[in-house]
Amino acid sequence: MEQRTLGRTGRDVSVIGLGTWQLGADWGEVSERDALAVLDTSAEAGVTFFDTADVYGDGRSERLIGTWRAEHPDTVLTIATKMGRRVEQRPEHYTLANFRAWTDRSRRNLGADTLDLVQLHCPPSAVHASDEVFDALDTLVAEEAIAGYGVSVETVSEALRAIAREGVATVQIILNAFRHKPLEEVLPAAQLAGVGVIARVPLASGLLSGRYTRETEFPATDHRSFNRRGEAFDVGETFSGVEYDTGVAAAHEFADLARAHGLEPATAALAWVAQQPGVSTVIPGARNPAQARSNASAGAVPPLGEDFMTAVGTLYDARFRAEVHPRW
Numbered sequence: 001m002e003q004r005t006l007g008r009t010g011r012d013v014s015v016i017g018l019g020t021w022q023l024g025a026d027w028g029e030v031s032e033r034d035a036l037a038v039l040d041t042s043a044e045a046g047v048t049f050f051d052t053a054d055v056y057g058d059g060r061s062e063r064l065i066g067t068w069r070a071e072h073p074d075t076v077l078t079i080a081t082k083m084g085r086r087v088e089q090r091p092e093h094y095t096l097a098n099f100r101a102w103t104d105r106s107r108r109n110l111g112a113d114t115l116d117l118v119q120l121h122c123p124p125s126a127v128h129a130s131d132e133v134f135d136a137l138d139t140l141v142a143e144e145a146i147a148g149y150g151v152s153v154e155t156v157s158e159a160l161r162a163i164a165r166e167g168v169a170t171v172q173i174i175l176n177a178f179r180h181k182p183l184e185e186v187l188p189a190a191q192l193a194g195v196g197v198i199a200r201v202p203l204a205s206g207l208l209s210g211r212y213t214r215e216t217e218f219p220a221t222d223h224r225s226f227n228r229r230g231e232a233f234d235v236g237e238t239f240s241g242v243e244y245d246t247g248v249a250a251a252h253e254f255a256d257l258a259r260a261h262g263l264e265p266a267t268a269a270l271a272w273v274a275q276q277p278g279v280s281t282v283i284p285g286a287r288n289p290a291q292a293r294s295n296a297s298a299g300a301v302p303p304l305g306e307d308f309m310t311a312v313g314t315l316y317d318a319r320f321r322a323e324v325h326p327r328w
């Protein structure tokens with residue numbers, strides 16, 4: 001598995017990482033056994049970067065990773081968590097005292113003295129303007145509670161503001177075959193500044209696997225049911241913000257392109273993200289070991305070639321650009 005430097009963390013991580021929201025909650029039921037098997041399988045396949053958050057299952061995802069970590073102390077791994085969403089999203093909550101309390105909890109959950117990377121979890125826009133917030137994060141680094149920090153963002157403009165902060169090691173942003181805007185400015189700016197880019201929701205919440213139809217139903221505890229119109233959080237996090245039926249039709253078109261190229265759609269979708277210059281790591285979520293194994297294999301796909309890249313650009317322009325591009 002190719003390793004790339006994760007921005008200003010200076011750490012090398014696998015180009016295909018693992019998203020572990022599924023191991024917490026909001027994706028229907030994922031048993032503890034499956035969750036641990038996903039971590040096992042990913043590590044065996046060469047994945048060295050796990051992304052989690054303190055809110056995923058109210059700490060379940062972090063605790064499972066902590067359990068797994070304790071059983072594999074010699075595995076070289078970078079674990080990124082996030083903080084800021086256990087309270088209402090208001091700028092006054094982004095204080096040094098809260099940061100200390102939140103990171104202490106994550107350190108306990110993950111069984112780590114020092115967290116490898118902590119990301120602000122899609123904070124309100126006003127937080128990006130606050131020097132105090134970033135000073136507080138620098139204090140956590142000085143106190144060795146965290147080794148580095150980054151920002152997970154919703155929009156391109158938030159990403160650019162984060163990249164401009166000299167202490168920010170990484171930005172995390174949605175990038176996939178249905179979400180192209182970060183290619184224009186975010187990836188070049190991050191490369192220039194030496195900031196790592198963690199590409200999330202690379203399968204558009206599974207749509208890009210091409211498995212779903214208009215009739216597919218998701219459990220009530222799955223955000224693909226309860227957040228389809230942004231009822232609980234930014235709608236961009238669910239199916240990448242595209243209207244479901246439009247997404248299904250476009251995903252079937254994408255699947256035809258992938259298969260004509262000799263690849264499974266999910267593999268092609270992940271390779272498409274991984275092969276964008278400036279991306280450090282791609283973090284597909286997996287609910288079982290088979291998905292984790294298949295996703296890791298995307299790290300070995302040879303360059304997709306200009307024809308494939310152009311076809312994905314054409315699909316995006318036809319189906320999504322007008323609605324998606326101005327919004328995020």
Ligand SMILES: NC(=O)c1ccc[n+]([C@@H]2O[C@H](COP(=O)([O-])OP(=O)(O)OC[C@H]3O[C@@H](n4cnc5c(N)ncnc54)[C@H](OP(=O)(O)O)[C@@H]3O)[C@@H](O)[C@H]2O)c1
Nearest residue numbers: 019020021152200201202203204205206209266284285291
């Ligand atoms: N605000 C934030 O910072 C934020 C927000 C969202 C996500 N994230 C992070 O980004 C990670 C990735 O995003 P995501 O999990 O939301 O979306 P995603 O990676 O685009 O989609 C994950 C879903 O895709 C399907 N899938 C995965 N591998 C597959 C395969 N090989 N074949 C077929 N289907 C496959 C599964 O759907 P089924 O469940 O239907 O099997 C899985 O639950 C998260 O786990 C989390 O770590 C962060």
